[in-house]
Amino acid sequence: MALQNFFSILLPLSIFLQFHLSCSQDPLICHSNDSEAFQDFHRSFSSQIDGLHANCSSNCCTCTGLTCDSSGRVVKIELGGRKLVGQLPNSIARFEHLTVLNLSCNTLTGSIPLALFQLPHLEVFDLSFNQFLGDFSTGTVHLPSLRILNVSRNLFNGVLPFGICINSTFIEVLNLSFNDFFGVFPFQVAECVSLKRLHLESNFISGGIPNEVSGLRKLTHLSVQNNKLSGSLNRIVGNLTSLVRLDLSSNEFFGEIPDVFYNSVNLSFFVAESNRFSGRIPKSLSNSASLSVLNLRNNSIGGNLDLNCSAMKSLVTLDLGSNRFQGFIPSNLPSCTQLRSINLARNKLGGQIPESFRNFQSLSYLSLTNTSIVNVSSALNVLQHCQSLSTVVLTFNFHGEVLGDDPNLHFKSLQVFIIANCGLKGMIPQWLRSSNKLQFLDLSWNRLGGNIPSWFGEFQFMFYLDLSNNSFIGTIPKEITQMKSYIDRNFLLDEPASPDFSLFVKRNGTGWQYNQVWRFPPTLDLGFNNLSGPIWPEFGNLKQIMVLDLKFNSLSGSIPSSLSGMVSLETLDLSHNKLSGIIPPSLQKLNFLSKFSVAYNQLHGAILKGGQFHTFANSSFEGNNFCVQDDLCASIDGDPLVVTRKSRMVTGSLIGIIVGVIFGIIFLTTFVVVFMLRPPRGRVGDPENEVSNIDNNDLEEVKAGLVVLFPNNDNGSLSLEDILKSTNDFDQENIIGCGGFGLVYKATLPDSRKVAIKRLSGDCGQMDREFQAEIETLSRAQHPNLVLLQGYCMYKNDRLLIYSYMENGSLDYWLHEKPDGPSCLDWDTRLQIARGAAGGLAYLHQFCEPHILHRDIKSSNILLDKNFKAHLADFGLARLILPYDTHVTTDLVGTLGYIPPEYGQSSVATYKGDVYSFGVVLLELLTGKRPIDMCRPKGLRDLISWVFQMRKDKKVSEVFDTLVYDKKNETVMVEVLDIACLCLSKVPKERPSTQELVNWLDKQSQLKMRSSRILKSCKLKVD
Incomplete structure (x- = not known):
């Protein structure tokens, strides 16, 4: 016992002494060689390295991002995302004991110093997300300890540098993706015998996969998607028995997929979509017990679907859409007990949905679009037993069948039901009423008739209802105006429909495609039916609806002024009905209205000019009795007594007009006869085509079109003919975006350079103003974080703007649309994007002369170049703010979810309004969520309210x-969230200036000095 007591005293004492001795030791002193090397390295950059304190250069072992060993030698340099700009100095290679070099996410340019390839202890070499260029030469490489090499997302070119493995035989991870490497897949890959991960995606690699790849027995990940690989797939991939993930998508492979995967017992991810594969699914894949994802979409694979589902116990996602499969849907699919997502769309299948699907308990998402299946009654009767089934897409099937009304049908979990373009007969079935979780219902393009049921008003969660192109009769049930998800944004299910599986493609009103169901705007489409009766005033209560389409019916009565209450409305189409009266002036309050038509009704009075109405083309109003003279309009729209007093004057005016028209017709007829008797002098084009289509004009006139290029352009001379050829006469396949007043086309010029061409459209007068505004604005705005306007062209009714091309599209695309986009944007990249966008906005607000308001800051207007550098785009909504000019505008512009609250009560656009919108973008970067998402659970649809509530809690x-959050990033992410909260203050004067934003994003450590102000702003109450 005494001995035990002795040790119980001795142990704490020894720990205390060790701690005391360790605390009394002096800090490590940097070795003189490394100290000199770091001072040279530090001096080579014009600005202070972000995060380094002023005195650290005297002892580099104390510098943040540098790690020394016990002898004072620098062994790690980790300066990722530290704002390093310029070329990498040779002094970096003087750190002879370096094991880790991470300079990712900076703006380093030029070539890599050759001396860097001679560091004997270097294990991790990461230069990703920079702007290094040139041939990645490996002729003198001697990195015997190298395990990880990542040079992705740079501008390297030349052949793939597999020669690096000759003297670096321990490389396990080689990431060369998102560069400009070209040429064939070299045989030197055989030298990389230790390789586990090989990433070559998004380059210009051609040819096939060489036999030498078979030597990479440790390889677990092989990603070669988005290249130009071709030929048949080499059978040697079957020798890669350690493979876990193989991605061959978006290449030009053809022929059969070889049946060589029997020994790939770890293969869980096989993706080969968008190639030209044919033949059948190899049995070694269709019998794989390890596969969780099998994606062969968009190929020419055929034959009967033969999957051994009793063996495929791990399969979760099966995507075989857009192939040539024949026969029937396999009845054994339910034996894949983990299978949740099935896409068999656009194949040559037939028959019925198998009875065995009654036991398919794991199935959640099913797309059988255009598969020629029959017997809709049987299909629904079977699928109702799939307890987890939330999404069913059966479009282009069951042609001409009757959609029966089986009272015993009940879909417990159904959220999305699409059975459009089937020519189905009958009425809307009563059984749908019990599917009370429905969010999305599309019965369009059928032959359904009868009345629209009043019980549609009972659907609390439905945000998309499309009954267009049917034969429904009667009045629109007033109960539809009680659908709660159209009224209150908080009504939605706890789980979004089809969160991770792109089941179908559908066009919205602008021709753009949505790949996921939750990307559709809240919509009510009843167009192309035989509906009659009034448009109910209660429609004005539907505050969340964005698209209301009632065209081609027989609706009568007046347009309710209460429709101005549909504050989120973007599309309103009431054309081709029997509506009478005037267009209510209150509709001018619909600030987001971008598409509007009341054509071919019986309306009269004046055409509205306020709000968004001055942007709509004349075709939106044609086929009515609108007056064209202001005094005449005033009498018609005014007091009835005034109309009576002026009736004689009006009558006299009309008589004069009629007489004038008669004489005019006689004169024009004579002129036309004389003109036709003259000999022809050349081709005369269709006037209607001349107005809208530049490609149908006389070729000689086209060649004469003047393209004005600014001094900043790098495309040399350019003609209108070049533009037409480079866009294939503005073919819609080249459309890459839709900005204010026009479409944006990708153009490949004769010298192979790419530009973006914005072709303005709309009312000619407004279009000219828009064109001039963009020219005047962008010609003054030159900044690295703005989209560069290189030139313009004016030809008749066409106005073309020539921009720099942004290879990576918009931030919105990467955050919200691209399936793997969010995972590609790590936190350093997102922070870099935020910094860049803030810099561009600060330039517009404070340094550009004259200063410029953007007024439509949003993630889709932040474009990303090849290196993910942010560029602010679309100044179509910007207005120049000249000194002493009024800031008042009658046009409230912006995008729902980004507009500051004060814009609802005032018509004054301000710099602080832009800052608010930028704060919303910061939240998108931090959370990965949209500002407004109609399919998020209750309480989460408004991102701003949710974030403030979470802070409060x-x-x-x-x-x-979760894709970017970890403890390492937590401090910086919290600080950026603080910045976002300050931008989102309800009091505009409490928001920072854009230059403050730039400073804060550059130096997060200084945010603590403003913590009291930030905390005060972030404690706002949630409405």
Whole structure:
């Protein structure tokens, strides 16, 4: 016992002494060689390295991002995302004991110093997300300890540098993706015998996969998507028995997929979509027990679907859409007990949905579009037993069948039901009423008739209802105006429909495609039916609806002024009905209205000119009795007594007009006869085509079109003919975006350079003003974080703007649309994007002369170049703010979810309004969520309210996107969230200036000095 007591005293004492001795030791002193090397390295950059304190250069072992060993030698340099700009100096290679070099996410340019390839201890070499260029030469490489090499997302070219493995035989991870490497897949890959991960995606690699790849027995990940690989797939891939993930998508492979995967017992991810594969699914894949994802979409694979589902116990996602499969849907699919998502769309299948699907308990998402299946009654009777089934897409099937009304049908979990373009007969079935979780219902393009049921008003969660192109009769049930998800944004299910599986493609009103169901705007489409009766005033209560389409019916009565209450409305189409009266002036309050038509009704009075109405083309109003003279309009729209007093004057005016028209017709007829008797002098084009289509004009006139290029352009001379050829006469396949007043086309010029061409459209007068505004604005705005306007062209009714091309599209695309986009944007990249966008906005607000308001800051207007550098785009909504000019505008512009609250009460656009919108973008970067998402659970649809509530509940860590959040990033992410909260203050004067934003994003450590102001702003009450 005494001995035990002795040790119980001795142990704490020894720990105390060790701690005391360790605390009394002096800090490590940097070795003189490394100290000199770091001072040279530090001096080579014109600005202070972000995050380094002023005195650290005297002892580099104390510098943040540098790690020394016990002898004072620098062994790690980790300066990722530290704002390093310029070329990498040779002094970096003087750190002879370096094991880790991470300079990712900076703006380093030029070539890599050759001396860097001679560091004997270097294990991790990461230069990703920079702007290094040139041939990645490996002729003198001697990195015997190298395990990880990542040079992705740079501008390297030349052949793939597999020669690096000759003297670096321990490389396990080689990431060369998103560069400009070209040429064939070299045989030197055989030298990389230790390789586990090989990433070559998004280059210009051609040829096939060489036999030498078979030597990479440790390889677990092979990603070669988005290249130009071709030929048949080499059978040697079957020798890669350690493979876990193989991605061959978006290449030009053809022929059969070889049946060589029997020994790939770890293969869980096989993606070969968008190639030209044919033949059948190899049995070694269709019998794989390890596969969780099998994606062969968009090929020419055929034959009968033969999957051994009793063996495929791990299969979760099966995507075989857009192939040539024949026969019937396999009845054994339910034996894949983990299978949740099935896409068999656009194949040559037939028959019926198998009875065995009654036991398909794991199935959640099913797309059988255009597969020629029959017997809709049987299909629905079977599928109702799939307890987890939430999404069913059966479009282009069951042609001409009757949609029966089986009272015993009940879909417990159904959220999305699409059975459009089937020519189905009958009425809307009563059984749908019990599917009370429905969010999305599309019965369009059928032959359904009868009345629209009043019980549609009972659907609390439905945000998309399309009954267009049928034969429905009667009045629109007033109960539809009680659908709660159209009224209150908080009504939605706890789980979004089809969160991770792109089941179908549908065009919205602008011709753009949505790949996921939750990307559709809240819509009510009853167009092309035989509906009659009034448009109910209660429609004005539908505050969340964005698209209301009632065209081609027989609706009568007046347009209710209460429709101005549909404050989110973007599309309103009432054309081709029997509506009478005037267009209510209150509709001018619909600030987001971008598409509007009342054509071919019986309306009269004046055409509205306020709000968004001055942007709509004349075709939106044609086929009515609108007056064209202001005094005449005033009498018609005014007091009845005034109309009576002026009736004689009006009558006299009309008589004069009629007489004038008669004489005019006689004169024109004579002129036309004389003109036709003259000999022909050349081709005369169709006037209607001349107005809208530049490609149908006389070729000689086209060649004469003047293209004005600014001095900043790098495309040399350019003609209108070049533009037409480079866009294939503005073919819609080249459309890459839709900005204010026009479409944006990708153009490949004769010298192979790419530009973006914005072709303005709309009312000619407004279009000219828009064109001049963009020219005047962008010609003054030159900044690295703005989209560069290189030139313009004016030809008749066409106005073309020539921009720099942004290879990576918009931030919105990467955050919200691209399936793997969010995972590609790590936190350093997102922070870099935020910094860049803030810099561009600060330039517009404070340094550009004259200063410029953007007024439509949003993630889709932040474009990303090849290196993911942010560029602010679309100044179509910007207005120049000249000194002493009024800031008042009658046009409230912007995008729903980004507009500051004060814009609802005032018509004054301000710089602080832009800052508010930028704060919303910061939240998108932090959370990965949209500002407004109609399919998010209750309480989560409004991103701003949700974030403030989570802060109030002290759940800040739950706000962040799990793809980028970790303890290493937590401090910076919380600080950026503080900045976003300050931008989103309800009091405009409490928001920072854009230059403050730039400073804060550059130096997060200084945010603590403003913590009291930030905290005050972030404690706002949630409405």
